Amino acid sequence: MLMRSISILLLALVFAGCNTAQGVKKDVAIGAEKTGEALQKGGEAVGGALNKTGEVVGETLKKGGEAVQKVVN
16 A cells, blocks of 8 residues: 555655646747847847938948038039
8 A cells, every 4th residue: 555655655656747847848939939039029120220321321421421422513
């Protein structure tokens, strides 16, 4: 009877351990997915900001070039 109880207890612990490992894997997968989404959104925001900065700098250089051209003419 004691051996049977010990066997059932060990089986229950192994099952619980496997279940916990599955939960950890699931949590890690969810965390990785959320991190990936956050990085993607951050990258898009940085890319958009760089594009706008490039447009502003380009426009400023264009206006500066036009001003110089007027002075030369």
